[in-house]
Amino acid sequence: MIFSRLRALLGPAAVDRDPDNLPRVTADSTDALALVCRLAHDESWTIRVEGLRTWLPPDAPADLAVSTRGLDEVVSVSPADLVATVQAGASMDAVRRRLAEESMWLAVDPPGRPDRTLGSVIATGTSGPLRLGFGPIRDHVLGCTVVTGDGRTVHAGGRVVKNVAGYDLTKLHVGGFGGFGIVTEAHLRLRALPRADVTLLSRGGRDNQSAVARDLLDAGINPAALELISPSLAGESEWVLAARFLGVEAGVQAEVHRLPAETGAIWTQLAPDRTADFWTGLARGSLNGSVTFRLGVLPGGIDDALDLLGRELDTGVVSAGAASGSIRWTGDAGVDRLRGVRRSCAAREIPLTLERAPWSVRHALGHFGAYREGVGQLVGRLRNTFDPRQCLKVALEGSEK
């Protein structure tokens, strides 16, 4: 019934069945997606959203699926303004290639495969090692178009790099995991491609590498990324500290030359043609397990947080921003152990955000948890505003408190 209603609404070409035999709509416009959400709202059907299925498993129990893969256009690129408008279903790699034609880039390196969609990156509010130099994805999204759970279309923010007109609704959708609507298009802040891009690696025990990172920062050296990488993620026998420098050639070289003396460590520079592979390999490493979460710790607390992970889970696939304090863990763990980790983190005032997991885990734990007093109520009211009948099947909070 749902299948035929959707076909009647958008035409047969736009509706198929996904591998679970669920009616799936591939919308080719924001308007089409809004029509689907409106119908689902009227009928109280539940919706699960998917992009290119590279990150979050499309496994939430729902009445229908909506795919953004038809919304894959780079709508406009303005080199002079360093701004681009991109649809949510475009892959990060396609965006990268298109921008590189104009000598520009989006300065983010999120976890996952290169063909992960922009919408997925925005919805999870994620960021990779470059968060240190360029901020998380929230700092790169100037505005977005969102379809709400009841089929309204909201145009948040704008296309200019500085804008305080109205409330900043964009922030709610970046990192909202789709709980407040489906992002269909975003205006992005770009940068010109850096003239020099140099990565150096230093290997050793974890405590030692952590100390090297501290020495580097204390010396006033400012890499764009400074990542402490576990042996299994690095594919090496020891921990790797990776420092990435971006900028003008002379500036980058001066920083690179200071490294050995300031840190007392041995650094090896990656060959230029290996740099991109190294960082994309690191991003892909976050798929080596069924669960990925991130922790936000203050830089001084990284060692303690890594110890905690080692005790309660394992120090498998871990990447830690030595200066940004953002730690990402990937592995296989069940609900009980993950709940235990979240509880231990909360006791240390460390938020744990579940970025990727099977539905059973997401449903039980929620992407977020351990809300502070009053926050849960606000989030609940916001969800009720943007998805009044809870048609969007998103486990923002866990089912078990």
Add this chain to the structure above:
Amino acid sequence: MKPSLAEGLRRIVGPRWVRDRKAELATYRMDGLPTHESEPGIVVIPGSRSEVVEILRLLHLLQIPFVARGAGTGLSGGALAESDAVLLTLTRMNRILRVDRRARRAVIQPGVVNARLSEAVAPLGLQYVPDPSSQAACTVGGNVAENAGGPHCLKYGVTTNHVVELEVVLPDASMVRIGSPQGEAWGPDLVGLFVGSEGMFGVATEITVRLETIPSAVRTLLADFPSVRSASEAVSAVIASGIVPAALEMMDQACVQAVEASIYAAGYPTDAAAVLLVELDGTAAEVDAESALVEAMLRDHAARSIRSASSPTDRARLWQGRKKAFGAMGRIAPDLAVQDAVVPRSALPDILDQVGEIRRRYGLSISNVFHAGDGNLHPNISFDRRDTGLAARVREASRAIMEACVAAGGSITGEHGVGNDKMGYMPWIFDAETLGAMQAVRRVFDPQERCNPGKVLPERACREWRAVPESRRAGP
């Protein structure tokens, strides 16, 4: 205002901190924008978070609207209160509570003056980057409400990029802590939503900000140009080169002449059509390399001369004219309407031509001093508000400037906010559904719309969003 309210407020904060006499209220009749005024019913000046909570509890009980205010330097009429409302002035809550050097965080009260925070953490080698021109007077609480910017936001981002955690008292007097010192939220990005909400979601009583290391090298370049267009094109060239200066500011001839005729004279060439200030920071090698490249680009775009300064004293002198430009304009006329709009950077040359045309059409004195690197314009209109005909022309010219910026794909405000000055322009850039979404979000925080009422959202232009009753929701 009912006497019982004044008595209730006096019981909470003590008689000294409640103002209700005519002469006292007149102080609060305006903010930094000379085109709007209104007098609050009563002013209360709490000294602590618990006093704020008690005040909001009383106002909730009596169902009285209120407006939070910092130093009153805002430029959109956002901190004005009507006679039926209580004005909550937060300038007594001005303590820096904690500074964590290693984590580069400071926890402060909302009434801390912006520049004082940077001064306080400078001995630790740290700074608070957002630096609005009013930084010597404006409060960080006000900066949070407006999502304030400043010259150095080009490289480092505006207020929202520097606030990581907030303690907020909601209009029903309940308290909530949003964000985290780490910057990774315990849930959706409510801090991002709150910053820039123009005081309409609640009152921030504690603010945790990110501090940055003071760069080891800084160089300021001052270049002058034979035309505004060549200066604008130089800006585009620098931005497109991949170098992100810490600041990239432009002043036109009218502005330069006003500065040079004032006590703030900084030695800017008064015959230049436009002057650019470019600041580069980072390591010494980085600054050397970048400034050589930038200087070459400026010359390629017809810069007549370039002065360069690296010592703090010399740099301060180059900056003085920019920082004091608004003060210098006080010599020209008693009032100054500082406008604020944003255009895509590539549209700068055309927009500045149009501002010149608007100046001629309305017979006004307009000078431009602005954040060119962001495309954030500040056309400043000098006038005397006692001349009602002139004041009307100022309003019409402001509107025409906004129209031109919106037509160029820009925004009606880059850092000053909408307040009650620009509500009428909101439908130019947001459709009814989006305005309705904003109104609905506001009601999540403030269901009765008592918190800074009558600002930002033009009620009639907002499509109504209605909540659906619990019983009609989809199943689990």
